[in-house]
Amino acid sequence: MWENVSGYLNYWLAAVLLLIGLYGMLGQPNLVKKLMAMNILQVAAILFFIALAEKTGATAPIEVKGLHDVGAYVNPLPHALMLTAIVVGVSTTGVALALLIRIHRHFGTLEEPEILERMRL
Amino acid sequence: MTAHLPVLIVVLPLAAAVAVPLVALAFPKAAFAVACLALAAAGVASCAALSHVLAHGTLRYELGGWAPPWGIEYVVDPLSGGMGALITLIAVCVVVYAGPRANGGSAARSGMFHSLFLLLVTGLLGIVLTGDMFNLYVFLEISSLAAYALLASGGIRGTVATFRYLIVGTIAATFYLLGTGYLYALTGTLNMADMAARLTAVVDARAYGVAVVLTVIGLAIKAALFPLHGWLPDAYTYAPAPVTGFIAAVMAKVSAYALFRVLYFVTPAEGASAQALMLLGWVSVIAVLAGSILAMAQQDIRRMLAYSSVGQMGYIVLGFALGTPAALIGALLHLFGHAVMKGCLFLVVGGIQWRTGIYKISDYAGMGRRMPLTMAAFVVAALAMIGLPPTLGFFSKWYLLSGAVEARAWLFVAALVLSSLLGIVYFFRVFEFAYLKTPEAGQGTPPRQELPLHMLAPILVLTAAVLVFGLLNQQVVGGIIRHALPGALAP
Amino acid sequence: MSRYPLLAVLVSLLAAGAILLSDRRPNVREAWTFVAAAVKFLLVVSMLPTVLAGGVIEATYAELLPGWSLHLRADLFGLIFALLASGLWILTSIYSIGYMRAGHYTHQTGYFASFAVCLSATMGIAFAGNLITFFLFYEMLTLATYPLVVHDRTEEAVAAGRKYLAYTLGAGQLLLLALVAVAVLAPGESFQPGGFLMGKAPLGVLGLVFVLGLIGVGAKAAIMPLHGWLPAAMVAPTPVSALLHAVAVVKAGTFGCLRLVHYVFGVDLLRAMGADTVLAVAAALTILLASVRALGEQNLKRRLAYSTVSQLSYIVLGAALGSTAAVAGAMFHIVAHGFMKITLFFCAGAIYIKTHKLEIPDLAGLGRQMPITFGAFTLGALGLAGTPLCVGFVSKWNLGMGALQSGQAVFLAVFVASGILNFAYFFPIIYTAFFGRPGQAIRFDEANPALWAPLAATAVVSLILGIYPNAGLQFYHLAWTAAESVMAGAGQALAGGGMP
């Protein structure tokens, strides 16, 4: 039973984080919250990729003298991809925060319903 | 040098984007020239690449000298080459239109504006040319971030709209990334061609279906396919004119292109992608009608055009969904044509707003006399949107219709015809105001306020393109688009 | 020579550009109109000998769709329409200038430019060698006419414009569908006498295509119930009503109808589908109902509009009857009705400019004050009713003969009944004008020569053509030859007969 579950636990973790992130982004009225949820969403994607890279019994993808077996190292490709993804995440967060500050400067609030209400006026 | 054209198309605007802020600090006057030159150079490069591809077949480029699937590959085939040429053509027009004092006047700001514009172009070109799923994601993010900045550089309403777009866009990008992750998990590769070859073995996996769903949803959000279009109208409405002109013209189109790439060049024809296409077909029928109906309800001309874009994206996806050669030709021709037409329309509307502050349709009274050339361009482009001969819009609609008739998809036929009729209604409403109504009595005839040359010229170029490419559509179709069809359907 | 059709199309298009550029100089602007009209007419006439000798002048240009190029071809039938439209354009130009200046109209530049574009489109329709070329110019005509309909910028004009667009562009979409279907069934075919669709698809499918196409052209041809736009469009300045709504636009519709029936589908196919009867019945009903509606209209222009609706269906009925004489009659009626109806509209315009009256009771006594105008009106009206020695009689005789030839004598009765109705709605006008008692003391005299000269000319021409149908441009000969070519391959030989 445990064997069955453990093999997919990481995927489920990623899925749960994704859902939390989605909920936060779509359901939370506060813009800062949305952005934090966005970061959680990105962690979910990263986690998913890292889980893909995993090999049972393998070590980190840095060469150890004398160990040349392919199965001995986890897959480095998803790691490289996720470094890029993290950078993308922080870039997006930065831009979003800039937008958010500008919105706050004008409306004095960060609650989406209030902003929409004032835009309608 | 020809061998290096694929990468030059993308890297030239990138290099210029890096240079422009520095140049703007040192020689404020030169920054605009650098931007123009770089885009022109990229345009020349993409046209050269396209003609080379048409003569000698697909051009592949191994970045870093690493053979795919280990390295990243650029693929210039007639489809991506054509898209590249289209993007650079419109980019050159728009950057000239924006002019050296774009966005608020100060040299540094204008330098940043142009730099971000170049980055946007870089991102879109990268998406178009890449043959690697993850590289596509990276360039999708470059273009998205640049687009967020440009869209928000207008007023506060634009900023709020952009924030919403950013949230939705990030969800879309994450979905795409996850879809890529699923595909990678199933095939172990990121290279599109390699992936296509390896996917046939796993078509039956549930994870494959999910991969397709995630990828398609991600790209459909970016392409603003109804009902995932929520971000689009506000974002298009409140952005500065050149930005909307460019983004409305090509950005959603590039996402649609990516959708086409994935569904026709990466995923196998049977299985989940076929079901996804069928679903997209039905969705796009609703999109075509809903977009047109919503467009009719708008008072703000920019919103009207934005909703019309939603409908027109439906046309394109409808063609993808039908999947017959004629329908695909129609969709791709419309991809091209709609970019030119909508770009032209938004540039006109933006120019009018810039000159007179008018953006309500009811305030357009007398505009035909105030800005005769600009409005003439609007009329031509609008007639093309409706799909009247001999404009480009007619011919793409022709192919879509004949594809739908061939496939005996009568509902699609009806949707296409109905949406043309709705298009007549909402565009002729503008014509009536512009040409038949006179402004408030007592104000006399307003003076002529034609746009300055650097704004007018790109508009007229795009207008001419609508007509010329319409009459020469067989050259475009026969020379490029036919060769751009996926293997089984190409001649 | 093979460039002439294209030149004939382009000359007025160029003129439109020149007219727009000479916005501020009315004399130069109108000179352009004249030059273009004259050049166009000469171009078209110079093609006549070749075509009469049995030749076809054609050229293809840019390929627009797979197999379908921009194909311009002057054949017998096309030339009839082209001669008529380009010839009448000269007269209408004179009339327009007089009318627009006398009526102090604004936006004249746009008016003349649109007019020129309309003529280009009409030429294109006449010379179109295949369906896509036809459709291209057909939509162009729709668009170019719109500014003319809404020329007055009044609420009524704008509403009429909307109605016009709703009918014509809507029908255009259906025509487009029919085109797409034809393109799928028989890719790249040009118009052929006798049609080319036989056997390309099951009859049911072809029938559907035919209905779509017929609605497409029928809206412009104002076949009931698609006629609603025509009376509404009468708000346009009278020269527009005269040339476009009596000749170019609606004739383009009927012309398209004939093209569709005889050059795309063919009589045999039509009969096989049973569509000929349906079409004939629809046309016959239109003839009668429109005549009755005309009786009820008190506005002169609107009465003329319903008369147009009725007369156009003569042509459609001729096409549907599908015997040589009927088709020849239909083709000749395009010419005949053109001359007669333009005379009537010119008269209405002259009356309006002079008196600002168009309600029929108000015309009382005007006939004696404006003898030329009302004399011409009488000639035109008599012709439309089919009085012998008038041009209307020639076409009606042929149509009647055609009805007998195809063994459907009931339609002869329709023609006769319609003739009586024509008398019924024209006679009161003429009677009121000549013998009515003027309601007020103001005396009017003849309008200026720019107005009465053209209408006198058309009236005289319609009289001459009634006596010598082949006079001048050999319209009658053209019509017969074209009809014979169309019917040559038809299953049941129905040739022969008709007028000497």
Added chain:
Amino acid sequence: MASLSIFFQVLIVVCAVAVVFTHDLLAAVAIFGAFSFFSAIYFAILGALDVAFTEAAVGAVITTVFFVTAIFRTVRRTKR
């Protein structure tokens, strides 16, 4: 090893939920930093040292600093 993994998995989820449902934004940012930090550790457990390092530097430091800055510039509490 498995129990360590599960411990961090639970921590990550708890932190994520707490981030979304905390009303004090500054507290939420603090929890978010912790969330990033725990995920970094978890990445390290999975053998992704580079990713862990980057996540720690970016998620736990830079992003958090950005959030704190932004919150100082705007408002600290959510309405609901």
Added chain:
Amino acid sequence: MKAVTWVVFALAAGVLFYAASDLPRVGDVESPASVHVSPRYIAKSHDETGAPNFVTGVLADYRGYDTLGETTVIFTAGLACLLILGVRLGAGGDDE
């Protein structure tokens, strides 16, 4: 908005949990990802790129172009923030 949120939420949840059990198990040495492209990175990275850290080898060399894209992304973000917030660059304020 709320309804949309929940629909998206439910769909995403369903889709993700539906698919997860079909993926290669975490840690599977024979999964496509482990056997197709990546072995070369592990086996040859040191010889071909000189990087004993395979991730760096992949990031900076095999897929160096992605990293250029990544750098461009962050560069874009920097410019975007400046443009959005209208920050003046020079210490003296106006750089006209």
Added chain:
Amino acid sequence: MRTPFGSAVLDAACRLFVPFVLIFAVYVVAHGHDSPGGGFQGGTILAAAVILIRLVHGQDAMWGLTRVGALRLACGGVAVFAGIGFLSLLFAGNYLDYGVLPLPLETVKVRVVGTLGIEVGVAMAVTGVLVLIFDALTAWGEED
């Protein structure tokens, strides 16, 4: 920040701390090859150091990075990266194919040098941009 958290203790801590951070950052960049780290991580740490200085000393710190400097650094970083790509084009290689650079070393070593070059570029860009973003977020009411 117009109102830095300046205090004697913080100032001293900053003086003590920052040099180590800088050295560590350089180490991370340089050793990305054989240990976790690289341009991005190093750049982040550098940026963190600069931001620390900003926090303690405020915008007009004597040492640190001006805004224009940060922008130049950012542009320069990307330019270095893209420039190395162009250099490889110049020496008849594909874009970013470091192996072709004309250095008197064996190919693998040349690749290492090229990789190091781009890591430096990435580090510059990341430092510059993160500082720029921080500045943008903290620029009180400077908007035009």
